[in-house]
Amino acid sequence: MTAPAILPGRGLPDRLTGLFWRRPNLLLVLLITPPLLWLGVIYLGSLAALLLQSFYAIDEFSGVVKEEFTLKTYAELFRAQNLDIILRTILMAAAVTIACAVLAFPIAYYAARYAKGRWKAAFYLGVMLPLWSSYLVKVYAWKLILAKEGILTWATDATGTGFLISGLLSIPGLGGSSLSTSYIGTFLVFVYVWLPYMILPMQASLERVPTSMLEASADLGATRRQTLRTVILPLALPGVIAGSIFTFSLTMGDYIIPQIVGTSARFIGLAVYQQQGTAGNIPLAAAFAVVPIVIMVIYLMLAKRAGAFDAL
């Protein structure tokens, strides 16, 4: 007996597979609808609500939110004390991002070009391990490390390099009585906490640059430095941009680190936290929250214009 040209179905799985084969769009719709609902309604919806709130204002006498369109709340952002918060946050986020990029590059480059097998596993473990422990524990640990009575002061005193720390702390505007109560301390903790978010995308983009491309550059007469500038950096740029989106926006939104380590000066995250909490000024909190979004959009537009995504 010869086998039939069409095999008999084996129940529901076969019928479902057949249905999806006949209507490929149906499967797509079924797969995409739940995440789309999640993103569309819950995420974009709350973002829209946030945006809406920022165009309301609070009644100065009663403290009640008046649901009328106004730009008064945005105007309030430009008051000296609020502008201070925004500028301080942007400067901190920019400094943290640049420091992360500078520190991450050699590590990512080593991992992408040289680490093989076991060393690669060690690299991933080393980068990810800090992410597994609680963020609060790490921040408090840093507070102790950086404190006046902390291990860092002890170690520099013991090696006779205490002048380094006192030198740093005497910088006007950045210094303070100890590292854990200065902007430098805040900066160090931010850099430590967000560094993995810069290393991983950078490493991924460097990994996609084939060795032959670096060899081609040397073959055509380029020095190492020229290869770095004209081939490696442009090709790594999408990764650097992706990483900087993380470090920049995470720093701008964080409200815990500046509370624990640093001066008591406020950052955007803390301002949002206080405005919507203690002050009960939801519109101003919303307007503050819009600032990082606007900055990120401008940043991405500039990056795109500079050709950062050309190699994608």
Next chain:
Amino acid sequence: MTVAVEFQNVSRHFGQVRAVDGVDLTIAEGSFFAMLGPSGSGKTTCLRLISGFEKPTGGAIRIFGEDVSNTPPHLRNVNTVFQDYALFPHMNVRDNVAYGLMVKGAARAARYAKADEMLALVKLDGYGDRKPGQLSGGQRQRVALARALVNEPRVLLLDEPLGALDLKLREAMQDELKSLQQRLGITFVFVTHDQNEALSMADSLAVFNEGRIAQIGTPQDIYDRPATRFVADFVGSSNVLPPEMTRALGGPAEWASLRPEATRLAATGPVTGTVTALRYLGSATRVVLDANGTELAALVPAGQPLPSEGQTTAIAFDPSALHLMAAS
């Protein structure tokens, strides 16, 4: 004769692996030289030793008489067409081609003029503004060629340059590379595992086996007079005869090669075999015989009677075509 590239007892070992093992080689200036061999035979490593991406563990390499042992790749007047082309994806075609001039500090106008000239040379005029991603495989290879030629190197290295192209394009590119080399007069060294390509393009070639050169010579030398069994097996569709069969055919008890073109079918003879396959080639039919476990092939010109599969037949040959060779 000026020597473009000279290897003197050059070795490159990777731990226990002897990728290149005591190679002596001279490549004449202005020649089209092929390095032929199966993968892992050391031919690509030899190419990378010339370009400087590998350092020899022993021996000396000279380029136009100068010892390059301590010369990094970017200071060697040698350029490479990479197997995967290695075009820079973030630059357009013109900037890719002009790259070699850019890193040497040439002014923009001068390097673009030269790049356009090179693009015209490889018949890609007008493609300067495209990105490599917008080109076909054949076009990308031409860009890689133009980019490697822009510095006017004294030796051009090509690593499996035609491997990724389809048959028709490959044949067209073979002719083009050959005529380009003749026009420019530059020494071309190319690596390939395709024996037809090596035989048809090269002025002389080296056959690699396990890190050593099995034979070096002109295509005719290699094809007609293979030095070892390996060369005969790898290069040609030659019949390789074991010593006892050579003796049965009237020669000494040594390994020998016999080209299928010189082999005919006969009614009687000292060596007989069973026909196992007939392959129609158009102008001739290749008849494959099994002679006591040795595979033999004979070419029967079109129009002559053919045996059928399973039939037993004897072979006859032109005695001058029997070529003796070393066992290994």
